[in-house]
Amino acid sequence: MDFTAGLIPLDAALEQMLTRLTPITESEMLALLQAFGRVTASAITSPLDVPGFDNAAMDGYGVRLADLADGARLPVAGKAFAGQPFQGDWPAGTCVRIMTGAPVPAGCEAVVMQEDTEETDDGIRFNAPVKAGQNIRRSGEDIRQGATVLEAGTRLSAAELPLLASLGIAQVPVVRRLRVAVFSTGDELQLPGQPLAKGQIYDTNRLAVHLMLEQLGCEVINLGIVRDDPQALRDTFLRADAQADLVLSSGGVSVGEADYTKQILDELGEIGFWKLAIKPGKPFAFGRLQHSWFCGLPGNPVSAAATFYQLVQPLLAKLSGQRATPLPPTFKVRAAQKLKKSPGRLDFQRGILRTAQDGQLEVVCTGHQGSHIFSSFSQGNCFIVLERERGSVEPGEWVDVQPFNHLFGG
Ligand code: AMP
Ligand code: MG
Numbered sequence: 145m146d147f148t149a150g151l152i153p154l155d156a157a158l159e160q161m162l163t164r165l166t167p168i169t170e171s172e173m174l175a176l177l178q179a180f181g182r183v184t185a186s187a188i189t190s191p192l193d194v195p196g197f198d199n200a201a202m203d204g205y206g207v208r209l210a211d212l213a214d215g216a217r218l219p220v221a222g223k224a225f226a227g228q229p230f231q232g233d234w235p236a237g238t239c240v241r242i243m244t245g246a247p248v249p250a251g252c253e254a255v256v257m258q259e260d261t262e263e264t265d266d267g268i269r270f271n272a273p274v275k276a277g278q279n280i281r282r283s284g285e286d287i288r289q290g291a292t293v294l295e296a297g298t299r300l301s302a303a304e305l306p307l308l309a310s311l312g313i314a315q316v317p318v319v320r321r322l323r324v325a326v327f328s329t330g331d332e333l334q335l336p337g338q339p340l341a342k343g344q345i346y347d348t349n350r351l352a353v354h355l356m357l358e359q360l361g362c363e364v365i366n367l368g369i370v371r372d373d374p375q376a377l378r379d380t381f382l383r384a385d386a387q388a389d390l391v392l393s394s395g396g397v398s399v400g401e402a403d404y405t406k407q408i409l410d411e412l413g414e415i416g417f418w419k420l421a422i423k424p425g426k427p428f429a430f431g432r433l434q435h436s437w438f439c440g441l442p443g444n445p446v447s448a449a450a451t452f453y454q455l456v457q458p459l460l461a462k463l464s465g466q467r468a469t470p471l472p473p474t475f476k477v478r479a480a481q482k483l484k485k486s487p488g489r490l491d492f493q494r495g496i497l498r499t500a501q502d503g504q505l506e507v508v509c510t511g512h513q514g515s516h517i518f519s520s521f522s523q524g525n526c527f528i529v530l531e532r533e534r535g536s537v538e539p540g541e542w543v544d545v546q547p548f549n550h551l552f553g554g
Pocket of ligand 1: 329330333345346347394397442443444
């Protein structure tokens, strides 16, 4: 008997989610420092040529080629510094002392680096052949005025924002922050800092989800812990839906004990309760409330964090108008030990990617892979992604690894 029939593959679940969503388009103008982590609302074009003028790539001497007959010695007619161009006439048969970044004087055909020259009593002597255009950075060779420097939907990091600064741009149009309402469900949940009654456990998921949402630039509406009580759940769903673009709950979405959640969600919206063919993270709910989208994460903390990472992260990227997937690329390395697995689901084991003695990358798992072992995220630095139909992996076999991104400290 196939116990895995009816499980939805991750790709299919992602596709269903992403094709239904339409990105939000409301935007705001922000100063560069405030725009870190945000997504561009429109394409950004350059108002300038970069470089803005021909300038020296080296400290040395600006020359005209015609002045460089064999053995020529050229007196220095003046100096050009970055920010302080050479002024005045440049007589034939002379050169100009020039520093890196300084505008080259009109008529300058090459900059000869200082190391290839010699100071003599009669002027500068040039000890190496000089080619037309050498060591001159040309106006516009990096970016042309009017060229698109960033597409709409680009997430702004320390790679992009300084580029805008270099173009003299002080403000950038970005998509408004996504508002995400978060709560945990479960009669057994207690706040850290409070004593535990018998059978209680501390709420892990809400902090995990809150932190990951903040890292993704979302505004978090944290609605606390909600008891397994139909009226409390209904009230919380309504409050959440009234304020948020996305509502994220954890717990109560697996079969059997999820009855009220399911009943209430059926009443308030249109939600699919899925069994995903992934491990950890089988139970997952997705759908639409009156005003917002909804994702129901599994209760087990490892499953909640892993499904957030693999499903909610791409969903938020799409909703915020981001073009590219935020997940790092997956690549193959050898397993340095046996990895236990049964066929039927796509595994996201937590692994430690490291350099072996021979200089090649290899991976080991973090140990116990139970969906309650949250320490596997801090011990590990990657997911080991094991194909659905694969069984246990022997040492030396190739496996796919996906390094953690910044959400898990990568
Ligand atoms: P559930 O899906 O609600 O049945 O929860 C599955 C398992 O996850 C149970 O062992 C719960 O106690 C545990 N769990 C649910 N929510 C949380 C939470 N917020 N933090 C830690 N563990 C949780
Ligand atoms: Mg529960």
